[in-house]
Amino acid sequence: MSTKNKMKTVLVTGGGAGMGQSMVRRFHEEGYQVAALEVVPTRLAETLGEFGDSDRIFGVVGDVSDPDDVTRAVNDTLERFGSIDVVCNNAGILGEGLAGEMTLETWHRVIGVNLTGVFLMCRAAIPHMVAQGKGVFVNTASSSAFVGGGGDIAYTASKHGVVGITRAIAIEYAKQGIRANALCPGATATPMTASYRGPNGGPYDEFIAATPAGRWAQPEEMAELALFMASDAADFVHGAAWCIDGGWTAL
Numbered sequence: 646m647s648t649k650n651k652m653k654t655v656l657v658t659g660g661g662a663g664m665g666q667s668m669v670r671r672f673h674e675e676g677y678q679v680a681a682l683e684v685v686p687t688r689l690a691e692t693l694g695e696f697g698d699s700d701r702i703f704g705v706v707g708d709v710s711d712p713d714d715v716t717r718a719v720n721d722t723l724e725r726f727g728s729i730d731v732v733c734n735n736a737g738i739l740g741e742g743l744a745g746e747m748t749l750e751t752w753h754r755v756i757g758v759n760l761t762g763v764f765l766m767c768r769a770a771i772p773h774m775v776a777q778g779k780g781v782f783v784n785t786a787s788s789s790a791f792v793g794g795g796g797d798i799a800y801t802a803s804k805h806g807v808v809g810i811t812r813a814i815a816i817e818y819a820k821q822g823i824r825a826n827a828l829c830p831g832a833t834a835t836p837m838t839a840s841y842r843g844p845n846g847g848p849y850d851e852f853i854a855a856t857p858a859g860r861w862a863q864p865e866e867m868a869e870l871a872l873f874m875a876s877d878a879a880d881f882v883h884g885a886a887w888c889i890d891g892g893w894t895a896l
């Protein structure tokens with residue numbers, strides 16, 4: 646089954662590292678025009694540097710939780726490529742803390758990036774997608790969208806919320822040609838989880854070994870699912886929340 650989508654445009658948030666960087670690479674490889682929004686300028690520059698003088702990629706430095714940055718990213722992408730066919734709402738941050746101890750500052754920051762950021766990007770892109778009669782959102786949630794986890798209440802709430810946003814948009818806009826789905830990764834070897842891993846074993850290794858797949862995922866595996874969700878081959882997939890977690894939530 647071919648997933649070729651020549652010259653479609655994708656906007657990837659958090660495109661400077663981890664899964665977002667893998668999505669940027671994979672969509673570009675597949676022939677997409679790619680816009681990457683990233684809050685850390687050096688990460689963005691390093692990622693863009695891989696593509697030499699390709700005219701199918703550019704970057705925007707910005708924060709998904711800032712409505713002005715989101716508007717700028719959408720407008721710059723439209724100006725540069727003329728359309729936005731796919732948005733990968735991938736940017737996210739951790740924020741650990743028990744419910745009784747979490748600071749309001751941590752709560753607002755995690756919800757602001759992980760949940761409000763997804764809402765802002767969808768809100769900014771939807772009018773354009775409605776006008777062109779098509780569009781796809783691939784919203785990165787987590788296996789934390791389905792379980793309580795423990796120890797990261799803001800993160801867990803934000804990821805449950807991403808699935809909620811995704812389902813709401815799928816219902817509200819399917820008839821206007823828009824699909825929205827949530828990609829729900831399990832433990833993946835990215836900069837986000839670097840402190841949980843390690844060359845001689847990290848604090849999570851025993852736990853990971855006990856999952857059905859028994860290993861960390863690689864970010865490229867998430868990019869592959871994102872590419873499929875974005876493709877016409879997934880045309881009947883609306884409002885889904887797909888776990889890609891090595892069986893972790895099946896336990």
Ligand SMILES: NC(=O)c1ccc[n+]([C@@H]2O[C@H](COP(=O)([O-])OP(=O)(O)OC[C@H]3O[C@@H](n4cnc5c(N)ncnc54)[C@H](O)[C@@H]3O)[C@@H](O)[C@H]2O)c1
Nearest residue numbers: 659661662663664684708709736737787832833835836837
């Ligand atoms: N790594 C995992 O095990 C795991 C598991 C489940 C879900 N996720 C989710 O997958 C997504 C990607 O995670 P990752 O592991 O690749 O993370 P990562 O930290 O390795 O990379 C995330 C990228 O997003 C950028 N970013 C962070 N905040 C931003 C903001 N406000 N605006 C724009 N860019 C921002 C970071 O600078 C970084 O380049 C996140 O939503 C995360 O919650 C990760």
